[in-house]
Amino acid sequence: MNLDNLQISKVTEDVLLVHQIKIPSNFSCSDGLLILPKEGRNSKAIALDINIEPEHINAVVREFGPVSDYVNTHGHMDHIAHVHNWEQAGATIHAPSPESMCLTDIKHFFQSFDWRGVKDFSSIEQFAMLNKFKECENVVPFMPGDKLMFENCIIETISFSGHSQSHVGFFLPLEKILHVSCLGFDQPAPGVDGFGPWYGFKQCSIEQYIKDIDHAESIFLEKSNFLTSSHAHIVKNPDTGPFKYMRNKIIKNQQIVDQALKTLDPHLSIEEKVYELLKNDLFFPKSKMKGFLHELYALWESHTIKHHVERSETLIN
Numbered sequence: 001m002n003l004d005n006l007q008i009s010k011v012t013e014d015v016l017l018v019h020q021i022k023i024p025s026n027f028s029c030s031d032g033l034l035i036l037p038k039e040g041r042n043s044k045a046i047a048l049d050i051n052i053e054p055e056h057i058n059a060v061v062r063e064f065g066p067v068s069d070y071v072n073t074h075g076h077m078d079h080i081a082h083v084h085n086w087e088q089a090g091a092t093i094h095a096p097s098p099e100s101m102c103l104t105d106i107k108h109f110f111q112s113f114d115w116r117g118v119k120d121f122s123s124i125e126q127f128a129m130l131n132k133f134k135e136c137e138n139v140v141p142f143m144p145g146d147k148l149m150f151e152n153c154i155i156e157t158i159s160f161s162g163h164s165q166s167h168v169g170f171f172l173p174l175e176k177i178l179h180v181s182c183l184g185f186d187q188p189a190p191g192v193d194g195f196g197p198w199y200g201f202k203q204c205s206i207e208q209y210i211k212d213i214d215h216a217e218s219i220f221l222e223k224s225n226f227l228t229s230s231h232a233h234i235v236k237n238p239d240t241g242p243f244k245y246m247r248n249k250i251i252k253n254q255q256i257v258d259q260a261l262k263t264l265d266p267h268l269s270i271e272e273k274v275y276e277l278l279k280n281d282l283f284f285p286k287s288k289m290k291g292f293l294h295e296l297y298a299l300w301e302s303h304t305i306k307h308h309v310e311r312s313e314t315l316i317n
């Protein structure tokens with residue numbers, strides 16, 4: 001079924017994947033799950049990481065009834081921008097610690113990720129405004145890995161920290177659904193290409209990412225019927241396509257960086273190599289960007305490149 005500008009797909013009889021079709025900017029929205037009320041399980045709907053614009057949140061509540069609890073997956077902008085509206089609509093907001101603080105204070109968003117290279121806080125404020133971010137009043141923190149229970153609805157959170165320190169996926173044991181959130185499976189339809197795993201902050205780790213992908217794959221193949229994520233279509237067990245896609249993206253990114261490294265003096269320091277490679281727009285079309293967006297993309301690309309250069313040096317030595 002579809003509400004205006006929303007694509008709502010049934011994962012199971014009473015769990016829906018909600019996707020906003022047209023979005024105001026790149027880091028404004030993420031798909032998530034709506035667990036409908038079910039007798040003996042939950043008397044009100046529960047929303048998992050459905051970061052869509054306020055008018056669409058209101059349409060979902062009108063259609064499916066009030067939401068008792070909302071669970072966020074991490075502190076990146078495309079997962080925090082509109083959560084305040086779920087709170088306004090009556091939901092208790094839960095988020096993984098410590099990035100939970102990003103939802104209530106944009107300054108924390110500035111402090112918790114390493115934004116060195118960005119001019120100052122005003123760049124972050126502009127980025128927040130572009131994505132229509134508003135702060136929540138109250139957020140209940142949980143630890144990645146905690147099991148959450150709302151009435152009789154069980155939501156196991158799984159730490160996938162390669163992407164971000166607090167980043168979690170969800171496993172719904174009764175419904176046999178694995179939601180990998182921002183792990184990097186971002187194909188909107190089979191065969192359609194996306195960006196893949198994203199590790200553009202200092203705290204991200206490619207090695208941890210590879211472990212997270214293995215972990216997600218074993219949970220999917222051993223005990224799930226369905227796989228969903230923040231920016232992709234629904235996948236049924238035993239399709240291992242999402243895991244191959246993510247691993248291939250990391251391998252290809254490594255090849256892009258290794259190829260570019262061949263043009264440089266091998267005796268340069270890692271910082272000098274990153275500085276030189278940043279001029280090539282290896283991952284983002286930065287030369288077409290201006291102002292704060294250019295700053296942000298340059299920062300993300302510099303960390304992406306640095307993670308690969310470091311990996312390349314450890315693989316050689």
Ligand SMILES: [Zn+2]
Pocket residue numbers: 074076163164182
């Ligand atoms: Zn993210």
